[in-house]
Amino acid sequence: MVEKAWELNISKSLIAVEFDQNTHQLFTKDTKHRRIDITSSRGALNGYQKSRCFYCFTEISITHNHSMLADIDHFFPHTLKSQVATADCCRPINVDGVWNLVLACSDCNRGIDGKSAQVPHIELLKRLHTRNEYLIGSHHPLRETLINQTGKNEKSRQNFLQKSFNFSKEHLIHVWQPRQQGNSLF
Numbered sequence: 001m002v003e004k005a006w007e008l009n010i011s012k013s014l015i016a017v018e019f020d021q022n023t024h025q026l027f028t029k030d031t032k033h034r035r036i037d038i039t040s041s042r043g044a045l046n047g048y049q050k051s052r053c054f055y056c057f058t059e060i061s062i063t064h065n066h067s068m069l070a071d072i073d074h075f076f077p078h079t080l081k082s083q084v085a086t087a088d089c090c091r092p093i094n095v096d097g098v099w100n101l102v103l104a105c106s107d108c109n110r111g112i113d114g115k116s117a118q119v120p121h122i123e124l125l126k127r128l129h130t131r132n133e134y135l136i137g138s139h140h141p142l143r144e145t146l147i148n149q150t151g152k153n154e155k156s157r158q159n160f161l162q163k164s165f166n167f168s169k170e171h172l173i174h175v176w177q178p179r180q181q182g183n184s185l186f
Contacts, residue, residue: 018094018096018097018098020096024071024072042062042070042072042103043062044140044141044142045072045098045101045102045103046062046070046103047140048131048134048135048186049102049103049131049185049186050185050186052182052185052186053070053103053104053105053108053178053181053182054073054075054102054103054104054108054124054127054131055102055104055105055108055115055120055124055178056105056107056108056178056179056180056181056182057180057181057182057183057184057185058105058107058108058181058182059182060103060104060105062103068105070103070104070105071103071104071105071106071109071110072101072102072103072104073101073102073103073104073108073109073115074095074096074100074101075100075101075102075120075124075128076095076100076119076120076164076165076168077095077115077116077117077118077119077168077172078095078096078117079117079172080095080167080168080171080172081095081096083167083171094149097145097149098142098145098146098149099132099145099146099149099150100164102128102131108178113179114176115176115178116176117172118172118174118175118176119165119168119169119172119173119174119175119176120175120176120177121175121176121177122165122175123177124177124178125161125162125165127186128161129157129158129161130186131186132146132150132157132161133154133157134186
């Protein structure tokens with residue numbers, strides 16, 4: 001990410017990482033607002049997950065064409081993007097933001113008993129918050145993007161995630177929890 005900011009001749013704090021649902025690519029926009037593929041940044045998400053599915057901890061890979069290639073999953077389902085916010089609730093801002101993206105095995109993401117368009121269990125929300133705070137606290141290249149997308153301090157980031165959870169649960173109703181398959185490493 002830092003190298004991409006240097007290449008674009010902009011501050012790394014101005015880079016906002018987004019996700020394209022159709023192509024499954026992470027991207028940012030240059031100063032002319034053209035999309036620039038940065039899917040190779042899967043490694044940035046994987047650094048925290050240690051080659052394990054965010055949900056069930058089964059082994060995954062970020063190597064192209066590997067049989068266990070990780071899916072990039074929207075923690076709060078992409079279908080929420082089309083939902084209209086009500087006056088008393090805010091919808092998740094930018095469900096394509098990196099704050100909402102995790103690496104998942106294909107079974108958890110789109111398998112028969114997978115998450116699909118369901119809301120992850122509240123315990124998984126805590127895991128997402130911990131992941132985001134870890135990346136922010138470690139001065140990871142995604143730090144500024146996460147802060148800009150979720151809030152300036154931990155309390156506001158927790159509130160942002162809770163509001164996103166409440167909105168998601170209200171609109172999607174069903175809560176999903178994975179069957180743990182591997183050992184918890186994070």
